[in-house]
Amino acid sequence: MSTTTSHPFDQTLASAYVNLADERLGAQALANSDEFFAPASRMLNSASAVFHAGRYDDHGQ
Structure with a gap:
């Protein structure tokens, strides 16, 4: 059994x-x-993620 630990973002x-x-940057x-x-293309977007409760698109919430 393996365990993972989260590390704080530096x-x-x-x-x-x-x-x-x-x-x-292209x-x-x-x-x-x-x-x-x-x-x-969305994965390279530098904008912060946005969460809208109850709103979904083709890829989830």
């Missing part, structure tokens, strides 16, 4: 390095095997 990491998987998905969770 904000220093986010402020010290450039996110190369950012659509604002990043794009060249290929994907599955878009179950979201369209590949």
